[in-house]
Structures are given as C-alpha cells and as structure tokens.
Amino acid sequence: MDESALxxxxxxxxxxxxxxxxxxxxxxLFSTALRITGDENQxxxxxxxxxxxxxxxxxxxxxxxxxxxxxxTVTNACYDEMRRQKRRPTVPLEPETEGAEEMRSPRWxxxxxxxxxxxxxxxxxxxxxxxxxxxxPIEFRxxxxxxxxxxxxxxxxxAVVRVPLGTIKSRLARGRxxxxxxxxxxxxxxxDAYRLEEESLST
Amino acid sequence: xxxxxxxxxxEQLSAYLDGQLKPSESARIESRLQMEPELxxxxxxxxxxxxxxxxxxxxxxxxxxxxxxxMVGSKPPMPRTYPIFRFAxxxxxxxxxxxxxxxxxxxxxxxxxxxxxxxxxDVEAPAEAMAEAESMEAAATEAPMAAPEAMATEVMAEEAMATExxxxxxxxxxxxxxxxxxxxxxxxxxxxxxxEDSTRIVSTPQPVEKSLFDEDATGQTLTEExxxxxxxxxxxETQPQPKIRAIWQVxxxxxxFFSGLIALILxxxxxRKWRKxxx
Numbered sequence: 001m002d003e004s005a006l007x008x009x010x011x012x013x014x015x016x017x018x019x020x021x022x023x024x025x026x027x028x029l030f031s032t033a034l035r036i037t038g039d040e041n042q043x044x045x046x047x048x049x050x051x052x053x054x055x056x057x058x059x060x061x062x063x064x065x066x067x068x069x070x071x072x073t074v075t076n077a078c079y080d081e082m083r084r085q086k087r088r089p090t091v092p093l094e095p096e097t098e099g100a101e102e103m104r105s106p107r108w109x110x111x112x113x114x115x116x117x118x119x120x121x122x123x124x125x126x127x128x129x130x131x132x133x134x135x136x137p138i139e140f141r142x143x144x145x146x147x148x149x150x151x152x153x154x155x156x157x158x159a160v161v162r163v164p165l166g167t168i169k170s171r172l173a174r175g176r177x178x179x180x181x182x183x184x185x186x187x188x189x190x191x192d193a194y195r196l197e198e199e200s201l202s203t
Numbered sequence: 204x205x206x207x208x209x210x211x212x213x214e215q216l217s218a219y220l221d222g223q224l225k226p227s228e229s230a231r232i233e234s235r236l237q238m239e240p241e242l243x244x245x246x247x248x249x250x251x252x253x254x255x256x257x258x259x260x261x262x263x264x265x266x267x268x269x270x271x272x273x274m275v276g277s278k279p280p281m282p283r284t285y286p287i288f289r290f291a292x293x294x295x296x297x298x299x300x301x302x303x304x305x306x307x308x309x310x311x312x313x314x315x316x317x318x319x320x321x322x323x324x325d326v327e328a329p330a331e332a333m334a335e336a337e338s339m340e341a342a343a344t345e346a347p348m349a350a351p352e353a354m355a356t357e358v359m360a361e362e363a364m365a366t367e368x369x370x371x372x373x374x375x376x377x378x379x380x381x382x383x384x385x386x387x388x389x390x391x392x393x394x395x396x397x398x399e400d401s402t403r404i405v406s407t408p409q410p411v412e413k414s415l416f417d418e419d420a421t422g423q424t425l426t427e428e429x430x431x432x433x434x435x436x437x438x439x440e441t442q443p444q445p446k447i448r449a450i451w452q453v454x455x456x457x458x459x460f461f462s463g464l465i466a467l468i469l470x471x472x473x474x475r476k477w478r479k480x481x482x
Contacts, residue, residue, distance in 0.1 A: 015275065022268055023269065030263075030264040031261045129256065173217035180251070
C-alpha cells in the first residue's frame, strides 16, 4: 500500500495504517528531534508526542508533503518539550557506567559495522557538532537541522517552520557561519579530508 | 584570517551553495567570486560546514513509536447495528410510557371532572334544567303515543322511581327545589352527566311519562320496545375502555427489552475484543 493510501486509511481512523507510517518515519523524526533538543530522552518524548498529535490531527492533513507535515509536528513538539523541561528540569535516566560517567553511546544506537576506534571518533565528532548546534539560537538551529542534517530544500523548510523563504535563507546563512566558527574549536576531531582542505586554505 | 562579508553577501553565498538563486543572481555571484577571493573563502567555509553537518549520522529510533488504541484514547469500535438497537430500545421505552400514561392517567383526570360538572349543573344552573325540561315536555306532547298500553304499566314503576329519585336528591341535599319544580312539570333532573356522557339524559323526543324516570332500579334504561338498555355511566366507571390496546404495550415492552438486551450484548462483546487488543 502506498503512502497516500495509508494516509487516507489513517484519516478514517485506521490505527494500523498510521502505525505503518510511524515505522516509515520514526527514525527521521527522532533524529530531527535529537538534533533540535540535543537530548535523547527529550527527543524520544517529543517524537512520541508528535506521532500522537499527528494521529489526532491527521484529518486536517490536506495533501502536500507528509514528511514536511510530520516534521512540523515534531518541531513543535520539541519546542513544547524544551519549554516544559526548562520549567521542570528532570534527572535523565541515562544508563551509567561504574564510575558514574554517563554511557554516551548506548547499545541500541551503536553501529556494529564500525571498528571501536572509528566509532569513538564518530561519536566525538557527533558530540562536537551537537554541541555547536546546541549553542545556536533555537530558530537558527531548527533551520540548519532541517536544511543540512535532513537535506530538505528551502521550500520544505519554510513549510515546516512556517516562515517566509527569505527568512529561511537568512537564518541558514547565519547559522552556518556560526557553526563554522564553533567547529574550529573541535578542529582535530574533523575528518582528515576537511582538515587538509582547511589547512590548504589557511596557507 | 576570517573574512567578514556583509549579511546580504553571506545569504547570497549560502543560497548559491544550495542552488537557490535565480540564474541572473547566480551569474552575478560567480563573477564576484572570481574577483573577490574573500567571498570565495567564505563560500568554501560554508560548503565545508554543510558537508560536516551532513556527516552527522542519522540516529535510529531507540524504540518503536507506534501507537496503541489505549494511547490514542480511542473508544472500542462498535458494530454498525449497535446504535440501531440502542435507538429502538429507547424509542420503544418512551412509547411504552406514553401508552401507559394515555390509558391510566388521562381517564383519571376525566373521572375527577365528573362530580364537578354534576354540582355545577345541578346547583348553579337550575334555570337551564328547567328550560331543558320544558323543551322535553314540549317535544313529548308533539311525539305520538307509541305504546299507551305499556305506558299504563310503567306509570306504577315510574312513581316508585320518582320517590327513589326524590330520596336520592334529598340525601344529596342539593337541587331539591329543582327536583320539585321538575316533578311539577312532569320531568326529572338526573345527575348531570359528563360532557361525553350524553346518553344519561334522554334527549330524544319521548312521551312525558317515559322521559321522566326511564331508569329502573338496576340502572337500566327501558327502550321503547321494553328491552333494557345498559346505562353507560356505571359500566364506564367499572370497566373503562383503554385507549390503547394491551397488545401494543406488550409489543413495545418486548421491543424495548430485546433491543436493549441485544445492544448490551453487542457493546460488551466489542469492549471485550478491544481490551484484548489494548493489552
């Protein structure tokens, strides 16, 4: 069954059809929520809330990009979750090692195809990028995540964030510039290809 | 050294990187990039930044975010026939009460009104009774004497009934004067009937003697042929005819009960199935 048929079934209240859509988009939505919130628990909560809201409001979906519609829902859920977290901060239930140091990469997200060193490097780079994303204002961060991390075009991003196209261009340009400056602090973590290119530019 | 282009240049470069500029704008930027190395440096930095961001791994969802009926708070899906049976049960119940009210409450109200009419007619309107008696007398004189032989035998009984009627009127303490005047004029005043009970007063043209006391001691009316005719009042009070037959009430009660029972079974079955799914 194709996506439009699943959407129509879900609009009639068919939960199984909607759950098929959930399985299709849950990785993308969770990943987006994770880059926006910077916290796995908040991202999971926001993703779940987004799917719940999407099911309740799916009758209002009037065609267009279902992916963009879902991403708008998860973006709003992230904003709500972050506001709620700011009002009532909670202790995250992260799995911890013996030394009370948080285990940064739980088993369920580890990529078994990578060597341990490569995985460690990748995790360090991910932390660095996430740290720089977290330092961005939320409106810049959302646009950068949607355009660069999720590889969406400007119109889709504008549809998700609901701001004019010119605002998207401006926020993306400034967000990229700030990230560039931020990432210079984690220079040694960048992959060799980028580092060599940067060194050749500076000389 | 970090070049610091203007905000507009930065936006143009970023959009150029993503291929979001119009052809004319792209051509203009390309010509500037050849002449201004600072802009080219910024463009390269933006391209690197974008490439790094695209390197960030897509994280898989830590668990499935599929929804359950419990999470969405949906009600158990009811069979399509459920509302039909529920509505039928409710409607039959309402109609059943309406029929009960029609059969029991309405006659009681009308029964209470009867003494009031009697008192009013008897006490407040003696003139009307007199006028009626006179008109009856006039009609009787005009009417042919159909059975003079029978009348002779009836006179005795009529006299006896006249005394009974007088005693009854005296016991009631009402309308004695009216009765006297009526007796003098050869007519009698019977208890005022209910509005619908027009059979109590024989208003058809009859001989005077026949119209006076045409009820015997058993409350029967003697017709011209001498056949006793049952007076309607006593019969109506003892055996009131129901407006709606009992068969309809039984039918409605059956529909209400069985429709309700079927609706209840359908509902409980749907809830039981739904709970299995939710668990």
